[in-house]
Amino acid sequence: MRYLDRLKLYDGLLDHLVHALKAEDMEHLMPYLDGIMDSAVVQVAEDLQAYAARDPASCGRTELILDTYASFKAVLFHRLAHQVWLRGGLVERELIAHRLANAGKLQSGVEIHPAARIGRRFVLDHGFGTVIGETCEIGDDCYLLSGVTLGAAGIADNPGGKRHPSLGNGVEVGAGARILGAVHIGDHAFISPACVITQDVPANTRVSIVNQLQMQRASAGASRGYLGAFVLGERLHLVGELPEAEEITVLDADHHLLGCLTLECTVRERHHRQYRLRNLGAVTPAPRYPLNLRIGDVLQDMTLLDPPGLSHLVRAVLKPHILSIGG
Known part of the structure; x- marks a missing residue:
């Protein structure tokens, strides 16, 4: 983005931060604010440009996405929340990060744990109902649609440690897909809508579910069907x-x-x-x-x-x- 646009984005992020937090939260943040904002602005600017480039409905209009796309609000608030989460010396670090994540959830219908690690140029399109768990790791240039769950394999009493998926670079996940457990999805994999993934998926693989079987095929070539x-x-x-x-x-x-x-x-x-x-x-x-x-x-x-x-x-x-x- 141009310098003027970057400055406008900085002001917009700061405005979201102030409206989402209490006065005492902002006092705790002040010693760390420059670092949090500088990192978040760079990340959000890349996310915004990636969304505009990959979403034909926006016609490349970054201001339209920033002002009106609810799913982008989820990404924006996560960038802020994650930067807060990384500040080890910050008083009430986790509480403030969760408040920011919850503000994003209320505005978008998307729940992203502030500890989740999301790479550059992330696109969350029509993201309502998407859940991204605490130990998730998402690579660069990934694209998720609505209702995606990147969750743990169990329901209650899940163990601590790594329990959520890791997505490589360039992964695309269709609407309603569920990727469960500490599985690895390789670079440039394509997960079709409504899949339930519980095992590792190699790179450059297209995955669909047929009759409760997880079927994988090379990305190139025509689909054979059932x-x-x-x-x-x-x-x-x-x-x-x-x-x-x-x-x-x-x-x-x-x-x-x-x-x-x-x-x-x-x-x-x-x-x-x-x-x-x-x-x-x-x-x-x-x-x-x-x-x-x-x-x-x-x-x-x-x-x-x-x-x-x-x-x-x-x-x-x-x-x-x-x-x-x-x-």
């Missing part, structure tokens, strides 16, 4: 819109290939395939569970996370050949 996997008896079944010829492999929890396994197709129909798992006989350490299923063809590469029964079946197949460490 695809599901499950174990019945001693066979793995694939159902849905299946490729004519596919490469199917089992991955561990870190998305590393289990090279000791091969999958033999025993039934091949248009919308149903059945596979027998065979152990190649190599002695191997136990893989890290839960296991995932990767299906690739010339058009796209998809990963089904923890299909029902897969981990149990693989344990049974590998059991005679797993290397016992220290036994």
